[in-house]
Amino acid sequence: MTTMELLTWVRGPGMTITIILMLFGIVVRLLEMLILGRKKDLSVARDPASAKYGWRTIMTRSLPSMACLKAVPVTFLTGYIFHIGLFLIVFFYVPHILFIRDLVGVEWSGLPFWVIDGATLLTMLAMLISLWYRISDKVRRYLSRFSDYFVWTITFLPVLTGYLLYHRQGLPYNEMMIVHLVTVQTFLISLPMTKLMHTFTFAFSRWYSGEAAGRKGVKV
């Protein structure tokens, strides 16, 4: 099998298997969690319309909090930078938009490459700092498990290989394209099975937190 044939396989059947496994996994995990449900709160709600606090919290928790900035500045800043960076790279880099267009038939305008390039560098820098912080801080290191380092690695590699691919570094283009796609596929397949599932579950957990707080009369 030549590089080109391998690339075609990775782009074709390889990507198909990836998407199937990812969608299957996401739906299984979400349903499993939702069907299990939560224990009924028997207390009398201070605000009967507590659900609205749940919906509001989904949004408000994305907004920057000065308290968090003061308490955990490194986590706060690197977290924001690499999450926004990843969002821009995945959804506003033209070749990625074309991949999504092919998949779901919807497209939008991309950003110029220098913007994506800058976002990529900042994302990698923020991720490296957050890793360094996790390792250098005793408490964080104690709390970290293999899965935390694994998730960091499979998130970092697609960004790194994408950057090298665009700048023609490391390997010949087609080989680097294969490496990039395989790292992306590893990320997508692992998504439902790891902490990366927070891509979807964040909304549910925020809703529950907001609703519970609202029910108790806490302002959210």
Next chain:
Amino acid sequence: MSEEKTLAKLMQDQGVTRRGFLKFCSGLATMMALPASMAPTIAEALENAKRPSVIWLSFQECTGCTESLTRSHSPTLENLIFDVISLDYHHTLQAAAGSAAEDSRLQAMKDHHGKYLLVVDGSIPTKDDGVYSTIAGISNLDMLKETAEGAAAIISVGTCAAYGGLPYADPNPTGAASVSSIIRDKPIINIPGCPPIPVVITGVLAHFLTFGKIPELDSIGRPLSFYGDSIHDRCYRRPFYDQGKFAKTFDDEGARKGWCLYELGCKGPVTHNACATEKWNQGTSFPIQSGHGCIGCSEPGFWDAGGLYQPVTASPTNISDYVAPALVAGAAAGIAAGLANRIKKASAEKKHQKVTNDDLQT
């Protein structure tokens, strides 16, 4: 023409001046990415080279490669080279027919055993003992094996000979195979393209005549001097790619302004060839310059690598067909797992024994 005449003499006979010949050699050196100081070496080698015997075998092909090579306008480097090789066997170009044609092949094989160049265009059907393509009652497979045996080197011209090409496309009904998958004990140079650029084959021939060996090749047998860069990296529209300026259709403003054709399915980023630098028709233009994306024809399996108008990042498989089944299967498995968990939870609750006052008293 006598076979003992050197190339220099033959060129002189054709009215090529010494100055013209040296210009030709400098051009070859540049084209093959050799230092300019190599031009005199090339000139000397070509001047003294004897007229080499070339046997050209056409198998499962469309004759496009031959058309490409003979369509160049005179006088060209291609003509100079092709007028001075002894093309002893070529279906399309030879005057002989029937057994006389086959005899000339056998004669050339005998007279130049171990020295002749074998050029192949077209893939070789291997299924059912190669019955799907025969010449003079001989299967392509047998003819290739027989002719390759005494060849000094083999040049696979066109993507079909190099990698199987269109006949190799899924489901490959004839079991089409490339030359290099059948012949393993000879130096093989792949000059893929559908068709390949004429000047590339001339350059490879000149290299062989000059240095007596095949040029440096990449991992899939292509001369690095011509196939070392991707079309995308050498494309004059590349700055538009970097700026994010793309033609969205073939007749929009972007197309008229000559913006990048990536979104219209250009395969330039994953295709290695010299089109963007050598160009076609005397360096006039190449597909991207005339407004159409690269179709990636010099890469193995290009026909199965997705639609010609599908961006290179789009999947060649129709993934959306699998989305609904994946979601349904996920939902079924998720509901089953969820219910199983609930049953487990209920049974745990049922088994749970509450501590009573009496228990505490005792």
